[in-house]
Amino acid sequence: MNVSVVLFTSDLRVHDHPPLRAALGRGNEVVPLFVRDPAVARAGHPAPNRDAFLADCLIALDAGLRERGGRLVVRSGDPVDEVCAVVKEADADDVHMAAGCSGFARRREDRLRRALEADGRRLYVHDAVVTALPTGAVTPDGSDHYAVFTPYFRRWSRERLREPLAAPRVVRTPGKVRSEDLPARADVPSVSEGLAAGGEKEGRGLLTAWLARGADSYEEGHDDLAGDATSHLSPYLHFGAVSAAEVVHRARSRGGAGAEAFVRQLCWRDFHHQVLAARPDAAAGDYRTRHDRWRRGKEADADLRAWREGRTGYPVVDAAMRQLAHEGWMHNRGRLLTASFLTKTLYIDWREGARHFMELLVDGDLANNQLNWQWMAGTGTDSRPNRVLNPVIQGKRYDPDGAYVRRWVPELAGLEGPAVHEPWKLTGLDRARYDYPDPVVELADGLARFRHARGRD
Ligand SMILES: Cc1cc2nc3c(=O)[nH]c(=O)nc-3n(C[C@H](O)[C@H](O)[C@H](O)COP(=O)(O)OP(=O)(O)OC[C@H]3O[C@@H](n4cnc5c(N)ncnc54)[C@H](O)[C@@H]3O)c2cc1C
Numbered sequence: 001m002n003v004s005v006v007l008f009t010s011d012l013r014v015h016d017h018p019p020l021r022a023a024l025g026r027g028n029e030v031v032p033l034f035v036r037d038p039a040v041a042r043a044g045h046p047a048p049n050r051d052a053f054l055a056d057c058l059i060a061l062d063a064g065l066r067e068r069g070g071r072l073v074v075r076s077g078d079p080v081d082e083v084c085a086v087v088k089e090a091d092a093d094d095v096h097m098a099a100g101c102s103g104f105a106r107r108r109e110d111r112l113r114r115a116l117e118a119d120g121r122r123l124y125v126h127d128a129v130v131t132a133l134p135t136g137a138v139t140p141d142g143s144d145h146y147a148v149f150t151p152y153f154r155r156w157s158r159e160r161l162r163e164p165l166a167a168p169r170v171v172r173t174p175g176k177v178r179s180e181d182l183p184a185r186a187d188v189p190s191v192s193e194g195l196a197a198g199g200e201k202e203g204r205g206l207l208t209a210w211l212a213r214g215a216d217s218y219e220e221g222h223d224d225l226a227g228d229a230t231s232h233l234s235p236y237l238h239f240g241a242v243s244a245a246e247v248v249h250r251a252r253s254r255g256g257a258g259a260e261a262f263v264r265q266l267c268w269r270d271f272h273h274q275v276l277a278a279r280p281d282a283a284a285g286d287y288r289t290r291h292d293r294w295r296r297g298k299e300a301d302a303d304l305r306a307w308r309e310g311r312t313g314y315p316v317v318d319a320a321m322r323q324l325a326h327e328g329w330m331h332n333r334g335r336l337l338t339a340s341f342l343t344k345t346l347y348i349d350w351r352e353g354a355r356h357f358m359e360l361l362v363d364g365d366l367a368n369n370q371l372n373w374q375w376m377a378g379t380g381t382d383s384r385p386n387r388v389l390n391p392v393i394q395g396k397r398y399d400p401d402g403a404y405v406r407r408w409v410p411e412l413a414g415l416e417g418p419a420v421h422e423p424w425k426l427t428g429l430d431r432a433r434y435d436y437p438d439p440v441v442e443l444a445d446g447l448a449r450f451r452h453a454r455g456r457d
Helices: 018-024 037-043 047-068 079-091 104-116 149-159 202-213 215-221 234-238 244-255 256-277 298-309 313-326 332-345 350-360 366-377 389-398 403-409 417-421 428-432 443-453
Strands: 003-008 029-036 073-076 094-098 122-126
Touching: 003 079, 018 029, 018 094, 018 244, 029 047, 029 079, 037 313, 047 079, 047 202, 073 443, 079 104, 079 122, 094 104, 149 256, 202 215, 202 234, 202 244, 202 313, 244 256, 244 428, 256 366, 256 417, 298 313, 298 350, 313 332, 313 403, 313 417, 332 350, 332 366, 332 389, 332 443, 350 366, 403 417, 403 428
Parallel strands: 003 029, 003 094, 029 073, 094 122
Antiparallel strands: none
16 A cells, blocks of 8 residues: 655645645555654744644644544654655655745755655645645736735636545554654643634634624624624634635635625735745845834834833724733734834834734734735835824724723723723823823824835925
């Protein structure tokens, strides 16, 4: 009997899994493998929320495989060395994996291909496992990627996505391959108390419930901070516990304006992935340089600290930053306005903000995070790179009653209605009752500084 290895990376599921289905195709035995790569931990910053979520996903993947007669093999080390060692132990013929879009993932694929070929084995890399449409499947004339979302969306919407695959009924894993123990969830504590539970079952349950009860009101409700009416699928999509292609198919079958608006948002995910695939250096460098001379030094450091800790004196900014600390997740509107505040009002380098988000976000994703940060900082694909979001206007528009601020900034919980967005308007004793910081900067001063720096005054 032939044996194949399936290397799982950002695709921790058994449903709609092209590499697994291809590997099983001819009645093969399959070694489902996950390699913990210490280089990932060393290269990045600590991400305990994602580590905890990942532990859930691995436990769930193992359970999904065991239900079908298989099991997950977990190893630690360099992925190329570990895959080659497993290939030898299992006497496997080939290896299947999902295509990645980051520079890191591409280099890993290349190294693995070379190592396997040197040993007479093959690597099969499958597209449209992590994204709904393969990155690079559609390109505009004269470029290797779309730099503007709307034409990309138009084109993406016309493409036929592959049909989702059912989970295999049986997975046979050879017994002779050594595996480390799965991480015990209790040994991987998250830093955020309100972290969601990970795993394919959770993700699929959430998707079904969301399509049944949430999607219809998505179009009107997705920007309402207090209503919290978005899907919360992002961490499951990031770890591939649910498949992007399947989510799009199921949302389209659901139909309606809400589901359509939701699919458009999912397209943003593919959009950023195709940008990163074409420009891997945009993970750290400006996609389009504006020759920014970001603020540095003591004062900027103090402002950055206030922003991280949710004490800028702008209630909606602070509420969103505290939601991030507590849940390891932040509402998209919160991400937009906190990123604008950091990069424009405080004129601090987007990389500082992106790093802090990557440390805490359970859905922290190189393509989505770095390129959304660049979009907000005006160094990315935004066609209006100098737009600045005013946190008071944003607060009143997207949290009109102030409920979101009161939820996350308890110091201000006694303030009723939209007054909570402008606590500095309180005077005398009223003001003294609230132990809440003064604004780190006047908005007009922040705006003038930004415009001056960008040469627009
Ligand atoms: C500064 C900044 C940083 C961000 N960092 C990340 C990140 O690290 N990881 C991440 O998944 N998303 C990131 N986003 C995008 C977006 O905020 C989240 O995907 C969304 O808030 C997740 O919540 P949800 O699943 O309820 O989204 P929904 O509104 O239910 O949307 C469904 C799915 O569409 C995708 N999506 C929605 N909006 C975007 C977007 N603007 N860009 C890319 N994909 C999108 C996500 O996969 C999301 O799960 C960031 C946005 C900004 C402005």
